[in-house]
Amino acid sequence: MSGHKMMFSGLKLWTKGISRPAWISRFYDGMNGSGNASFSTCSPKVCIVGSGPAAFYTAQSLIKNVINTFTQTAKHSRCSFYGNVNVGKDVSVKELQQAYHAVVLSYGAEGNRSxxxxxxxxxxxxxxxxxxxxxxxxxxxxxxxxxxxxxxxxxxxxxxxxxxxxxxxxxxxxxxxxxxxxxxxxxxxxxxxxxxxxxxxxxxxxxxxxxxxxxxxxxxxxxxxxxxxxxxxxxxxxxxxxxxxxxxxxxxxxxxxxxxxxxxxxxxxxxxxxxxxxxxxxxxxxxxxxxxxxxxxxxxxxxxxxxxxxxxxxxxxxxxxxxxxxxxxxxxxYKSIPIDPSVPFDSRKAIVPNNMGRIEQAAGLYCSGWLKTGPTGVIATTMNNSFDTARSMVEDMDLGTLDVSAAKTGSQSICALLEKRGVKPVTFSDWEKIDTVEMRRGEATGKPREKLLTVEEMLQVAQKNN
The missing domain is CATH 3.50.50.60 (FAD/NAD(P)-binding domain)
Known part of the structure; x- marks a missing residue:
């Protein structure tokens, strides 16, 4: 994909939780600004719901293959991170589909197998x-x-x-x-x-x-x-x-x-x-x-x-x-759980039914990670799984089966919607404040970090000096 003519021009990550790497959660926005697409005058906007490894690998593949860390992906000029947003509660998948050309569900497997x-x-x-x-x-x-x-x-x-x-x-x-x-x-x-x-x-x-x-x-x-x-x-x-x-x-x-x-x-x-x-x-x-x-x-x-x-x-x-x-x-x-009534879900297999990441009977909806395959494999498996989903999306854009010709508002309308509902997203720079505080606390006791244990504490740190 590195030689592809398309330029994704803004990826934004929206997350259900506020957490540290490997626990960051749930929701990518994306693709806005001027772009360079061979098939359209409109720059594709893609929302990724999730922010664990599968979400970041999907984002990495869509933005630029040479990016090799999640932090670099989150800080990329075409990527934005929004934490503290619960998809399915604060905003629906249908609302995301109205604002973006494509939505990738990558929120992992949060449930326990009995x-x-x-x-x-x-x-x-x-x-x-x-x-x-x-x-x-x-x-x-x-x-x-x-x-x-x-x-x-x-x-x-x-x-x-x-x-x-x-x-x-x-x-x-x-x-x-x-x-x-x-x-x-x-x-x-x-x-x-x-x-x-x-x-x-x-x-x-x-x-x-x-x-x-x-x-x-x-x-x-x-x-x-x-x-x-x-x-x-x-x-x-x-x-x-x-x-x-x-x-x-x-x-x-x-x-x-x-x-x-x-x-x-x-x-x-x-x-x-x-x-x-x-x-x-x-x-x-x-x-x-x-x-x-x-x-x-x-x-x-x-x-x-x-x-x-x-x-x-x-x-x-x-x-x-x-x-x-x-x-x-x-x-x-672990097992995945349904996120929104509008999204197909196989309760027996605990996955979203899909073909190479394309969610069945749901045009413009994709999935990656354990939601796509079930909880299996190591980190390299998740990486390749996510790259395959990104490849499927790019192929659909090239073939015209995913229509990106219409203008989409992306994060602009979603942010306005969240503000109206009293939801204040946490940006990646806000998250970095949490990261810094935790590492400083850890230094005092010779640990890599001392974690903040409540969402309230995290929000206080994140919103300081905002």
Whole structure:
């Protein structure tokens, strides 16, 4: 796309929340000013709803391929950022479509997938999304206050998020003090009694969803010892030869961790904390304490696999296993939620039905990121996914299936609409004030940043001297 004649002349990001990178949220405006389009005298105006990686990669692809950071994208002369705007509430998708030639929905997957088992509403059961939001300073999760007084925690799911949670639960507090984990979370983790974390998956080692980087961080975590079940790895050595390189390297590390003693015996003997991957298990029920007030354990169904490789399917055998624990964290996946009644939505797959990012039966509407594909892949997957959506849009403009000949008001009319409704957007320069304050607060304690934990605090900082 770098050699394309079209010049997008203004991209603006509107967001539902006010947050830091990776939590910035929800809404891009775009394309105004004079432009250089081979097919039209009018410069295309595009609105991107979202501001996570998928939104920024989509914007990056539309503006200029050589831009390689989200901050550069947000600061680009043809891009504007508007935070604190809730699409579907403060402004409708229909209103955005009236103001822009195209609207890209890229607001991610904010919902939790339910386990669908008895007892999942007991105290002591949390979603990984909320638990991560708690220690990362997401305002909506600041009141979570998880009870960490138990010895054993069980994490359901074996993706990168699951291992990240396990690492935070078991990391020495001196290591966590050097990160941007919030002060309330640090204080809670310093008092934590959790000494053993089991990371449970319904399939086997060859189907595990994490990447080697996250597994290596767990293997190398100070003062911890891996606790694996050797029987889970039967036949895995023979299967190595048929695996592709990334999967092969990951599996070899798991095998080494499970079947050999990693590191010196003395270090292992001194370890006071333990973690382990448990395979071929599915949650059947969360077990309550005698008073039925909180979690006391989890009942796991034992699985066998039908098929082989990454397409193997887990089937319950009827055998069960009970694990005593006081903390259960569900990391079985995120799901997208509908944003506006006017937008088609597949509630079973939890995605917007689309063809290469073109939303079905909705001309001028596009999607990217997890809303497009479901919650799958790593950051490179999201990047390519977003670039593909941008490519689809450009193709539609070239072919004339996306009409950009009519003049559109873009952010001018949307800003007026929001002002009338009493909604004050936060610009990227406002967001940078928040970023600066957080980093200065962090400097005082030797951390990368100390986060503001409420939207009210963020708005006070953002609007100062405006």
């Amino acid at each position: 386990m669908g088992v008895p007892g999942e509403d007991l105290a002591g059961v949390y979603s990984a999304k909320d638990f991560v939001g708690w220690y990362n300073g997401l305002p909506s999760c600041r009141e979570l206050s998880p009870d960490l007084s138990c010895e054993t925690a069980v994490i359901l799911g074996q993706g990168n998020v699951a291992l990240d949670v396990a690492r935070v639960l078991l990391s020495p507090i001196d290591i966590l003090k050097k990160t941007d984990i919030t002060q309330p979370a640090l204080e809670a983790l310093a008092e934590s009694q959790v000494r053993r974390v089991l990371v449970v998956g319904r399939r086997g080692p060859i189907q595990v969803a994490c990447t080697i980087k996250e597994l290596r961080e767990m293997v190398n975590l100070p003062n911890t010892r891996p606790d694996m079940v050797a029987a889970d790895f039967e036949g895995v050595t023979e299967a190595l030869k048929d695996l592709q390189r990334p999967r092969k390297r990951l599996t070899e590390l798991m095998l080494k961790t499970a079947l050999e003693i990693p590191g010196e015996k003395e270090k292992q003997n001194k370890a006071s904390r333990f973690w382990g991957l448990r395979f071929f298990r599915s949650p059947i029920e969360i077990l309550a304490d005698p008073d039925h007030n909180r979690t006391a354990g989890i009942r796991l169904g034992v699985n066998r696999l039908e098929g082989s490789g990454e397409g193997a399917r887990a089937v319950l055998t009827g055998e069960v296993e009970d694990v005593t624990c006081g903390l259960v964290i569900s990391s079985i996946g």
